[in-house]
Amino acid sequence: MSAWQFLQQNWPELFRLIREHLELVLLSTGIAVIIGIPTGVLLTRNKKLQSPVLGVANVMQTIPSLALFGFLIPLPFIGGIGQRTAVVALVLYALLPIIRNTVTGILGVEPTIREAAVAMGMTDRQILAQVELPLAMSVILTGVRVATVIAVGVTTIAAAVGAGGLGVYIFRGLRQYDNNLLLAGAVSAALMALAMDFSLGVFEQYFSVSARRKPRISLFQKLAVVFIALALIAVVALSWQEPGNNSASTSTQRIVVGSKDFTESILLGEIVAQMLESRGQQVERQFELGGNLPHEALVSGRIDIYPEYTGTSYTAIFHHQPISDPRAVYEQLKKDYSELGVDVSPPLGFENTFAILIRGADARRFGLHTISEAVPQARKWRAGFGQDFMTRADGYPGLAKAYGLEFAERPREMDLSLTYIALASGKVDLIAGNSTEGRIASLDLFQLADDKHYFPPYEAVYLVRNDTLQRTQALNEVLNKLAGTISTEDMRVLNYEVDGNKRNPRDVVRQWIQQKKI
Amino acid sequence: MSETDKRPLVEFRNVSYSVQSAPTPIIDDLNLTIHQAETLVLLGESGCGKTTTLKLVNRLLLPTRGSVLVDGKATTDWDPIRLRRQTGYVIQEGGLFPHFTVAENISLIPRLEGWEPPRIKSRLQELLSLVGLNAEQFGPRYPNELSGGQRQRVGVARALAAEPPLLLLDEPFGALDPLTRADLQREFAALAKRLAKTVLFVTHDVREALLLGTRIGLMKHGRLLTLETPATFLSSTEPHVRSYLDTLGLPRLSEPPGGAK
Numbered sequence: 001m002s003a004w005q006f007l008q009q010n011w012p013e014l015f016r017l018i019r020e021h022l023e024l025v026l027l028s029t030g031i032a033v034i035i036g037i038p039t040g041v042l043l044t045r046n047k048k049l050q051s052p053v054l055g056v057a058n059v060m061q062t063i064p065s066l067a068l069f070g071f072l073i074p075l076p077f078i079g080g081i082g083q084r085t086a087v088v089a090l091v092l093y094a095l096l097p098i099i100r101n102t103v104t105g106i107l108g109v110e111p112t113i114r115e116a117a118v119a120m121g122m123t124d125r126q127i128l129a130q131v132e133l134p135l136a137m138s139v140i141l142t143g144v145r146v147a148t149v150i151a152v153g154v155t156t157i158a159a160a161v162g163a164g165g166l167g168v169y170i171f172r173g174l175r176q177y178d179n180n181l182l183l184a185g186a187v188s189a190a191l192m193a194l195a196m197d198f199s200l201g202v203f204e205q206y207f208s209v210s211a212r213r214k215p216r217i218s219l220f221q222k223l224a225v226v227f228i229a230l231a232l233i234a235v236v237a238l239s240w241q242e243p244g245n246n247s248a249s250t251s252t253q254r255i256v257v258g259s260k261d262f263t264e265s266i267l268l269g270e271i272v273a274q275m276l277e278s279r280g281q282q283v284e285r286q287f288e289l290g291g292n293l294p295h296e297a298l299v300s301g302r303i304d305i306y307p308e309y310t311g312t313s314y315t316a317i318f319h320h321q322p323i324s325d326p327r328a329v330y331e332q333l334k335k336d337y338s339e340l341g342v343d344v345s346p347p348l349g350f351e352n353t354f355a356i357l358i359r360g361a362d363a364r365r366f367g368l369h370t371i372s373e374a375v376p377q378a379r380k381w382r383a384g385f386g387q388d389f390m391t392r393a394d395g396y397p398g399l400a401k402a403y404g405l406e407f408a409e410r411p412r413e414m415d416l417s418l419t420y421i422a423l424a425s426g427k428v429d430l431i432a433g434n435s436t437e438g439r440i441a442s443l444d445l446f447q448l449a450d451d452k453h454y455f456p457p458y459e460a461v462y463l464v465r466n467d468t469l470q471r472t473q474a475l476n477e478v479l480n481k482l483a484g485t486i487s488t489e490d491m492r493v494l495n496y497e498v499d500g501n502k503r504n505p506r507d508v509v510r511q512w513i514q515q516k517k518i
Numbered sequence: 519m520s521e522t523d524k525r526p527l528v529e530f531r532n533v534s535y536s537v538q539s540a541p542t543p544i545i546d547d548l549n550l551t552i553h554q555a556e557t558l559v560l561l562g563e564s565g566c567g568k569t570t571t572l573k574l575v576n577r578l579l580l581p582t583r584g585s586v587l588v589d590g591k592a593t594t595d596w597d598p599i600r601l602r603r604q605t606g607y608v609i610q611e612g613g614l615f616p617h618f619t620v621a622e623n624i625s626l627i628p629r630l631e632g633w634e635p636p637r638i639k640s641r642l643q644e645l646l647s648l649v650g651l652n653a654e655q656f657g658p659r660y661p662n663e664l665s666g667g668q669r670q671r672v673g674v675a676r677a678l679a680a681e682p683p684l685l686l687l688d689e690p691f692g693a694l695d696p697l698t699r700a701d702l703q704r705e706f707a708a709l710a711k712r713l714a715k716t717v718l719f720v721t722h723d724v725r726e727a728l729l730l731g732t733r734i735g736l737m738k739h740g741r742l743l744t745l746e747t748p749a750t751f752l753s754s755t756e757p758h759v760r761s762y763l764d765t766l767g768l769p770r771l772s773e774p775p776g777g778a779k
Contacts, residue, residue: 116613119576120627121602134617
């Protein structure tokens, strides 16, 4: 698909994401200004507070954004998933440059000028409002400008907590290896950052003291700022025309369906969502939640249901040692989850286990079928694994021990969806993918058999909050219908329709439900 | 406030000022009286405490011992804002606010004092012509569009704005070129005389002290060495005064009586 076709088809969604992005940036920077400037002023009046407060703000800035979002999820009131959490995190990031520049700007006012103001009999408040703040304004505005540009960047990460924005396209593009999505998200965010930087720069120049008298704002700058403003207004205005994507209903009966941030999970979320909708149930989608967020969100009641794999819960959430009996795993999970007020649905019918993958060409050349057979070759290979696989109990450390696996160098940690491409293009020689991945066939990859049965069973199930299950008859019905209905082959096809053929998950699921007549 | 020229407006009574970081006091037991409508010049090298003396008057600093009386009331008993609004203050380069126009700089205190706009406007005209600047031409300019001498004139106008009886000037003409400085000194001398202001003027320039002062106080190490009229100052036999005059290479306007070499 050409970039032009992509834009023609997707502009309503793109514009909505730009609007969401813009809303998050403006809201959070606005709040940060309201908090940050008075805080900065206070710090110039109370020097003792200066280093502790600036220290805390500094530390905030060093927390990786995804981690900060993660910390906020379980917190009451400010936490959760969605825009509110994102705004809290963004404000925390934006505070430091604003506070620091307010302090620097005010303390940077020439002492003789401040002294003249005092000697003239101005009160502290008058000095602040009429001398210090105006003279510090351009430095403060630089801080606001830096904060805004940072916010545009960090907001792309906010998509991981379901806050929307252009990060949705970037994450989706990475996952589906779709350059159009990736570019649409990244280029839009970059342009937004440049536009903000430029506009605030002009504003800042207007306030600079050395450019007083005739603030030298050129015609070009004026026109550019007007153009940027009009472009943003147009995008925002057009974005409201997108038909009913975000149903604004706030009914308490609404079910919030979550999903993890990879295609298969989104498809499974979409299946439940559409089946509920066809039974007249209102649904809100909170898809593409990163890392541990779906679990946290489910337990804290921010979502009602999400798809999970038994082996993942068993080892990664409840920290049991991996075992290979599917029934035992399932029964144990039922027990563990019931303590959290969560029920485990009947298995959906397919397993998505880790698949140790190599290039088909290598498999044929060396005649490899199992992981054990590949161990001698692996000493010359490089491996690439998703971050998840590197650390989890049923991941790489255990695998290496079980098979005596060693590589030429320490395995690279990269985004899971990129590992397929890295393998196919020869950047790495072995990866741990998903057995239902649609691209295994399309990229001519080969799955080595787990001959020592290292990986625990990963049956797909839905995790549902008990209270939701009790009040919603339709949900019971849907989960019973789905039990044992989705085969591994079904899942591979569904995955490939989205990842390989770049189709919209909604359409793919709608078609599949019609075919299956469920 | 002006009934008789001999009424004291500012009095230093056994004033000392010291800071923790310095072993010796910056002002050491200073006694000094400044009378109505006189221009008292404090002369001395940098670090002698003359600027500190100035700042003790408008309560930018408070004495660590003794008391400074302004209009009969100790500075510690004054509301600092009221005290400072009645005290014009001029520093080197004028200390003008760079983000205000000349007009805004000058009318700041009248505005804070709540004057009516028409009164502020006529006062502005009056002050600018008093310091020799054209109101229409200079009112809307910003300080960085003025020459050093013009800035200093604006600084003086600003200090006079709210009609304070007392003016404090801290080396106001120090950074100017010699010709401009001479002009401003002459004009200021005439102005102070005409307006009958009480002036405390700090400088390290003996020529300036002699030109402007009705009395000259020589300070060294936080102490007042002599306090004389210009005529007696010039003919003083006090060794510090003499060496001060000698090191500056000032032409001797009159020989000390009977001391011809």
